[in-house]
Amino acid sequence: MRLMSKEPTLFGVRWSNGGQNIIREGRGIIASNGEFWQEHRRFALKTLRDFGLGRNIMEEKIMEEYNYRSLERVSIFDAFTPVALFKSDLWKWRKKKLFEPFYFIYGMVQKGIQKRVDAIASGKHVISEEGDDFVDAFLIKMEKDKKDGVRDSTFTLDTLAIDLFDLWIAGQETTSTTLTWACVCLLNHPEVVKELRMELVDVTGGTRPVSLTDKPNTPYLTATVNEIQRTASILNINPFRQLQEDTVIDGQPVSAGAVVTTQMSLLHTNEAVFKNHTVFDPSRFMENNNLEKTLMPFGIGKRSCLGESLARAELYLITGNLVLDFNFEPVGLKPEIKTASPFGSMKRPPNYHIRFVPVNN
Numbered sequence: 001m002r003l004m005s006k007e008p009t010l011f012g013v014r015w016s017n018g019g020q021n022i023i024r025e026g027r028g029i030i031a032s033n034g035e036f037w038q039e040h041r042r043f044a045l046k047t048l049r050d051f052g053l054g055r056n057i058m059e060e061k062i063m064e065e066y067n068y069r070s071l072e073r074v075s076i077f078d079a080f081t082p083v084a085l086f087k088s089d090l091w092k093w094r095k096k097k098l099f100e101p102f103y104f105i106y107g108m109v110q111k112g113i114q115k116r117v118d119a120i121a122s123g124k125h126v127i128s129e130e131g132d133d134f135v136d137a138f139l140i141k142m143e144k145d146k147k148d149g150v151r152d153s154t155f156t157l158d159t160l161a162i163d164l165f166d167l168w169i170a171g172q173e174t175t176s177t178t179l180t181w182a183c184v185c186l187l188n189h190p191e192v193v194k195e196l197r198m199e200l201v202d203v204t205g206g207t208r209p210v211s212l213t214d215k216p217n218t219p220y221l222t223a224t225v226n227e228i229q230r231t232a233s234i235l236n237i238n239p240f241r242q243l244q245e246d247t248v249i250d251g252q253p254v255s256a257g258a259v260v261t262t263q264m265s266l267l268h269t270n271e272a273v274f275k276n277h278t279v280f281d282p283s284r285f286m287e288n289n290n291l292e293k294t295l296m297p298f299g300i301g302k303r304s305c306l307g308e309s310l311a312r313a314e315l316y317l318i319t320g321n322l323v324l325d326f327n328f329e330p331v332g333l334k335p336e337i338k339t340a341s342p343f344g345s346m347k348r349p350p351n352y353h354i355r356f357v358p359v360n361n
Ligand code: HEM
Pocket: 014, 029, 030, 031, 041, 166, 167, 170, 171, 172, 174, 175, 178, 234, 235, 238, 239, 297, 298, 299, 300, 301, 302, 303, 304, 305, 306, 307, 308, 310, 311
């Protein structure tokens, strides 16, 4: 991890020749490289920021979702399976079984795009100057490239579908899995819920939702979200990178072209850094302000998470407001803080049912 942040270019290329490339075929943000990746990452970041990523507008949208509702079968080996094998008749069955949910999401975004294109053609949707959302912004960029005579522009309806697919996959499963872990941790630690609620009632007066502007006054909520991410450590390893030059990692020579990753979950269970690492204890982050710097759920360096500030805002607002508004009760057996998939690429929480009982009832 240290090397990845010190040598961003050396580790700046994603290795994704296997199952990740089945739909993407070198496009999108997660699995692409070179100029294509640069253009599309930059565009996505700028567009999400323009729409308020991590600012008030995003808070409104997160809270809208919160108020409204108050797959993993792919293994690490599939990441290394050549796309050609998946496409061969021999493995057709496996491709169908593994990638059906991904094709479903891909189909869904394609349909959504077509609906928008039709709505624009029929005049039902008019694109405002800056566009109302990512799709509008992308269509504006497509038009601009056409007008400017950009040859072989990478902004097409096809690449829009892959960018949306990537943002959905990277943003949806990660955030919801972390929130599912949050509830497991809090179900097992009513004393944390109690202390959190005291802090939050004190700050909000119990008369309004927790807001991002409360952050400076809610150190225990920030510490709890950190401890949830440390405990969940949902990505055992970060998506593969490919070394750009020969180098030495911890005294070990490694050749250019080697596929490398970091075992992020090990960082978060390092006993030398996180004493009693098996214990869920938010106060560790209160006692040591520097501890947050050793927490890296979003990866590091050039290819680190594009949605980090959005994800942080979601985890803060949803965890805080759930604790403020509800008591948590297990339905059936209380789940243990123990992953159901220790060796998967994503560390999933156990399956469980939970009841949210409004605090004021
Ligand atoms: C709790 C939530 C999340 C976690 C733990 C998480 C974690 C990560 C990690 C570890 C990586 C790989 C970094 C590396 O290779 O070093 C990554 C990449 C990425 N994430 Fe997230 N993520 C989360 C939420 C989101 C959200 C909400 C979005 C979108 C809005 C998003 C979009 C992306 C994208 C596009 C990439 C690929 C970046 C690239 O290759 O340039 N993530 N994420």
